[in-house]
Structure formats: structure tokens, C-alpha cells
Amino acid sequence: QSVLTQPPSASGTPGQRVTISCSGSSSNIGSTYVYWYQQLPGSAPKLLIFRNNQRPSGVPDRFSGSKSGTSASLAISGLRSEDEADYYCAAWDDSLSGPYVFGTGTKVTVL
């Protein structure tokens, strides 16, 4: 049961900027870091953003994260065809002892 709410879909043309929202509560996003994952079809989730806005090595700077209060956002600028995937936000809930909660997921389509 996902406790973080995301829009089911988002889309854009190549080169555009797409933003995905993630809405939580004071017990998760409001009090802990937010993480973002990209899941290509048939593949495992890949970490895109950690600690709200940090990118792991190798993740293009086209991907950026932000957080405000109990909501967070992932922005993809300069959209490319290979960005077509499912995107999930996540955060620890209630405390760092867990659970780790995921968002409902957003399917990004490149038109």
C-alpha cells in the first residue's frame, strides 16, 4: 500500500522539461530524505536521486530533485527517448527504522 502519491502519468516531447510530483506527510517526506528511482521496462529500479537532491555518480544532471514541506518533485530537463520509464519516489516513514515507503509511480512517455 503506497503512502506517497504520484500522478499516474506524465509526458513530453524530446527536449522538453517534465516534472513529477510526490505527495506525502509529516511522518515521511516532511521529516526524512526523499529518494527517486527510474525503472525501465523489465529492469530493476535504478537510484536517480538521494537525500532530496543528490545525484549518484553517472546520473546525468538533466535529472534534479527538490523537496518542500511534505512534497517533493523530480524534474527531467532536455527529455530524451531513453527517459521513457516508470519513476518512483520513496522515503523512510515515521522513523529511520522504517518502513521505507514508495510512491504510486509515474509513467513518463516521450511523445
Added chain:
Amino acid sequence: QVQLQESGPGLVKPSQTLSLTCTVSGGSISSGYHYWSWIRQPAGKALEWIGRIYTSGSTNYNPSLKSRISISVDTSKNQFSLKLTSVTAADTAVYYCGRAVDYWGQGILVTVSS
């Protein structure tokens, strides 16, 4: 570069126990990262966190699954394992093992069916 590989039966009968093992290669399970995790994903649905184990053996579980879960670690084999008891069709999913929450194995499909 650490790699994670899930292994175990792809088919489990209802009411039985699902047992999976994650083998860590490319590094020691006892060094670097402090904990190792399991998540799952039913077909077409969102990801769900199952739980984690620290290399000390301490665990945290998803409250919704806590009564049925057990995660253990075998540092001598560089492996950690998941057991989920009394499975039903609702437990059919791709199961992923992970290093903390930042890197996941390729996943293994487990189907619960008689």
C-alpha cells in the same frame, strides 16, 4: 562493482514458505554498507519495501508483513536471505534484493500457485 543475484524457487504453493537468497559479489557483505534490503513488485504495480538486515544481524520489517517475514545474513557466504511464510496469490511478485536502498539486483519472479 558490487553485484547482487537473487536465487530460489520460482513457484511456491499457497500456504507454504517462500525462501530466497541474495548472493553479493564484488565486495564483502560485511564492509562498506551497513544494511541490505528486500523489496518486491507485483506485476503492473508499485514497489513495496519488505525489510532490511544490518550486518550485525539487526532487522527492520514492513509492519504489514512483519508477522510472516524473516531476514537473515550469512557473512561467511556473503549472502542474505528472505523467508515469507503462509504465502498466498497476493505474494506473487518480482522480488529484488538490494544494497541499502541504492542498488538492486535484477530480481526474481516468484509465483504462488498450486
